[in-house]
Amino acid sequence: MDIQQYMATVGEQARGASRAMARATAGDKNAALSAIAGALRAHRSAILDANQRDLARGRDSGLDAALLDRLELTPERFDGMVEGLEQVIALADPVGGITDLNYRPSGIQVGKMRVPLGVIGIIYESRPNVTIDAAALCLKSGNAAILRGGSEAIDSNQAIAECLRIGLREAGLPETAVQVIETTDRAAVGELITHPEWVDVIVPRGGKGLIERISNDARVPVIKHLDGNCHVYIDAQADAGKAIKVAYNAKTQRYGTCNTMETLLVHAGIAERVLPELAAQYQAAGVELRGCERSRALLDGIGEATETDWAEEYLAPVLAIKLVDGLDEALEHIHRYSSGHTESIITENYTLARRFLAEVDSSSVMVNASTRFADGFEYGLGAEIGISTDKLHARGPVGLEGLTGQKWVVLGDGHVRT
Numbered sequence: 095m096d097i098q099q100y101m102a103t104v105g106e107q108a109r110g111a112s113r114a115m116a117r118a119t120a121g122d123k124n125a126a127l128s129a130i131a132g133a134l135r136a137h138r139s140a141i142l143d144a145n146q147r148d149l150a151r152g153r154d155s156g157l158d159a160a161l162l163d164r165l166e167l168t169p170e171r172f173d174g175m176v177e178g179l180e181q182v183i184a185l186a187d188p189v190g191g192i193t194d195l196n197y198r199p200s201g202i203q204v205g206k207m208r209v210p211l212g213v214i215g216i217i218y219e220s221r222p223n224v225t226i227d228a229a230a231l232c233l234k235s236g237n238a239a240i241l242r243g244g245s246e247a248i249d250s251n252q253a254i255a256e257c258l259r260i261g262l263r264e265a266g267l268p269e270t271a272v273q274v275i276e277t278t279d280r281a282a283v284g285e286l287i288t289h290p291e292w293v294d295v296i297v298p299r300g301g302k303g304l305i306e307r308i309s310n311d312a313r314v315p316v317i318k319h320l321d322g323n324c325h326v327y328i329d330a331q332a333d334a335g336k337a338i339k340v341a342y343n344a345k346t347q348r349y350g351t352c353n354t355m356e357t358l359l360v361h362a363g364i365a366e367r368v369l370p371e372l373a374a375q376y377q378a379a380g381v382e383l384r385g386c387e388r389s390r391a392l393l394d395g396i397g398e399a400t401e402t403d404w405a406e407e408y409l410a411p412v413l414a415i416k417l418v419d420g421l422d423e424a425l426e427h428i429h430r431y432s433s434g435h436t437e438s439i440i441t442e443n444y445t446l447a448r449r450f451l452a453e454v455d456s457s458s459v460m461v462n463a464s465t466r467f468a469d470g471f472e473y474g475l476g477a478e479i480g481i482s483t484d485k486l487h488a489r490g491p492v493g494l495e496g497l498t499g500q501k502w503v504v505l506g507d508g509h510v511r512t
């Protein structure tokens with residue numbers, strides 16, 4: 095395949111489709127989402143078979159358990175994926191809404207209209223349900239999308255792409271409104287991120303290798319959805335019961351996600367009350383613990399955390415633990431090692447909670463809650479494209495509104511400027 099030629103075709107088709115999508119009514123878009131849901135149901139076994147092929151290849155090539163878990167489409171996850179479409183149908187269409195419409199002294203009215211971004215390119219991990227989530231959110235927000243999923247999920251994604259085409263065709267929208275890149279060759283990523291004439295914004299969801307590539311090469315605006323080196327800080331004035339419950343959940347509820355806690359910071363003044371119990375629970379769940387010198391003195395048989403551990407996003411049942419002498423030391427650690435995704439403080443002290451909220455510079459900052467809540471569905475957005483670790487345009491969980499922008503609209507009646 096000539097990748098440059100292929101991507102030029104994909105890009106031009108997407109640009110053309112984006113104009114039709116910007117004109118599509120909420121009814122048109124919902125009809126397409128509903129038809130896609132129907133096509134997915136009709137092709138259920140073909141998609142699950144394709145997923146089995148991906149899984150078999152993944153196992154043969156030694157993919158680890160967390161990556162295999164994300165790749166797998168169980169029958170329940172398949173149903174959840176289709177149900178997600180129904181949820182997006184139920185969301186209000188953000189496009190066309192005019193806000194802040196005010197009369198100016200000149201007599202014109204000035205306001206802001208919500209509009210699609212145009213063509214959105216999304217590069218994401220080997221998690222096939224993201225293909226449908228991303229397609230649904232881009233369509234509902236009136237955008238065209240070019241989707242580049244992880245190479246391990248190629249068969250699943252191509253089977254899903256067929257359903258996207260069927261649904262769009264049935265609803266009378268361009269089949270090219272969502273295109274799933276058919277090659278795993280990373281040269282296609284290079285083309286996707288360097289052509290502003292085809293693509294208006296790139297959403298990269300991934301880890302360090304992707305960050306490096308995007309930072310070096312992108313010529314298209316980017317909304318980064320990058321790694322999550324997330325922290326929980328248990329303050330001396332924490333409620334021990336809450337601290338244990340939250341810190342356990344933040345690590346073990348799901349290991350492979352970007353909002354999972356990777357380092358637990360514990361105030362030395364409460365460590366003896368919470369750490370032995372927490373360590374027992376983690377160990378029972380099979381979590382490997384790696385601690386600083388002071389936490390190792392408190393917990394028998396745990397490994398040693400080195401400098402690399404503080405910077406590591408394990409995405410696995412491994413946790414780094416560090417004892418600190420107060421909020422300032424915890425903040426210092428977070429400022430140095432956090433990836434700016436999500437951090438949480440456990441405390442009953444109102445003043446310290448307020449300081450943590452004000453001083454931690456992450457996309458979500460929490461008090462007495464698990465970092466696993468950093469999620470569009472949990473925040474009430476209905477669904478999410480992912481979690482933006484960028485500060486501009488959209489930060490934290492990105493839903494429909496984050497996939498749109500605003501333009502100024504001016505209403506006159508023959509008004510002229512004097």
Ligand SMILES: NC(=O)C1=CN([C@@H]2O[C@H](COP(=O)(O)OP(=O)(O)OC[C@H]3O[C@@H](n4cnc5c(N)ncnc54)[C@H](OP(=O)(O)O)[C@@H]3O)[C@@H](O)[C@H]2O)C=CC1
Nearest residue numbers: 218219244245300301303304307319320321322352480481
């Ligand atoms: N903030 C958020 O919303 C999210 C963040 N993540 C983060 O993603 C990471 C885990 O996912 P993982 O699959 O390991 O991530 P990777 O970064 O390895 O892969 C993600 C995607 O990026 C592509 N990619 C990676 N490196 C390059 C490169 N140099 N050039 C071109 N394409 C590249 C991959 O393609 P290929 O298949 O060819 O490797 C894949 O499509 C974690 O850090 C996690 O926190 C994940 C989901 C959401």
Ligand SMILES: N[C@@H](CCC(=O)OP(=O)(O)O)C(=O)O
Nearest residue numbers: 221350351352466468469470
């Ligand atoms: N918001 C999601 C996590 C984001 C996400 O998609 O992460 P990942 O499992 O790394 O692809 C959740 O809470 O499950």
